[in-house]
Amino acid sequence: MAGSMVYRLPVSDATAPHMVTFIQAMKASEAISDNRGYSHIAGFHGAPDWYCWHHQQSRRTPLQARLFLPWHRAYLWWLEQSLQDLVAGVALPYWDWTAQPTIPGAFAPRRLGTAANPLFSTQVLIPSASPPIRHRTVRRAGRTPGVALPTAPEITDLLNDSDWASFSDRLEDFHDQVHVWVGGDMGDITTAAYDPVFFAHHNMIDRVWYLWQVKHGNGGIPADLLAEPLMPFNKTTADVLDVQRLGYEYAASAAPISMPTTIRGGSHG
Template sequence: MSQNMHGSMGPIGLLRFLGWHRRYLIAFEEALQNADRLLRPEAETLISVPYWRWVDPFPEWLQEFLPFPNPRTGGPVPPRTLSGSELKPSSSDIHFIINSFEQHLPGFNVDGYTKFTYGLEGFGRKSDNSRLPAHNQIHAWVGGIMNDTSYSPSDPVFWLHHAEVDRLWHIWQKQHPDLHPALTGNDSIMDPWTESYNQLGSITMLGYSYQSESL
């Protein structure tokens, strides 16, 4: 799988954004599991891609996930790092964004899939809640190669981030099972794969689940 595939073929700003990235996550997890089988042939369970819950305070999530101390957390000043013109948010900033996202989620639901996906993704048309492009802002906050769509999948955080995007989409799908994007013919194919959007619409049918289905 070419790392540049995400930049050159990924459907940034399109209605198939969520479905395409769901298929991308599946391909990545399958590659991890193939490697896991080689390393641990006797294992009863295989590795899976974790998700990063944005609602968790950042320092606590970081200290739990990383096996070594981080000098940027635990001090009197909220941890901020420069990434171009962007600032990495403090835990209070993340709480504000996530709480606002939760409060406005019903607004996305009322206006259907199009408004939901543009609001969550942050590309393309602006929704009434355009202050909350959670997907794009996380890429900007992390910085580095996460700011480059051609190379962002090289950052492990990319997969944790997009697993959470996929989890939020799953939650929204359960609430609105009859709302789908108007994708037909070739537009519905998740190129470079052969599956259509409709074949990727249910994680239950795809054989995986999330530990938590709450915001």
């Protein structure tokens, strides 16, 4: 329902209702070349804007500023809101690489029917780069020797780690492994977010953090970090701790049920 909280569901085949909606929204977003469109938002992460938070330090605190998870949660929220401007009720799907250890089917084919698949690749066009960047995103899945996608037992073990710092570092490393595994543009911070599978991957990372929060609560994040701004999203770390405040929850499935067109019985005349 427009304006309601949405459920983020697993990536499924392209004909599933939530994927049809997502593909429709992505197609519309990729067609917009101004600051409302996908390409502009993809540019927040690496080139040309370089806002993403991975290993930076904050001069507002002597603590190690582990803002990797909060920053990317805000980033997902921003994209989801921009897609909802285009298609009411759309939600970002998550790629559970523990259950689906390959490029998800909806993201893999170049075309869906007779139309270009907006989840396969996008145009990277950054004329301000030196040298200017102009290409369509590519993937080189599994080409790096010795890299593997995280497994279910590894994530289960991670969810038992009650220490925020250790949990955050370990989850970021699993995240790094997936970037290396997908390869191509996903393997380079500069252009990774232009590949639509970036957001399905990060949605899974965000879901693991959400599951950890369900289990361990929001405690453990140092108070120093709560007021840290997450640029350019108009949010602080404290603002993104509760996913419901951002308008979404995670679910395994959701089947819309049509409203009845006829009602039998119930006559009280």
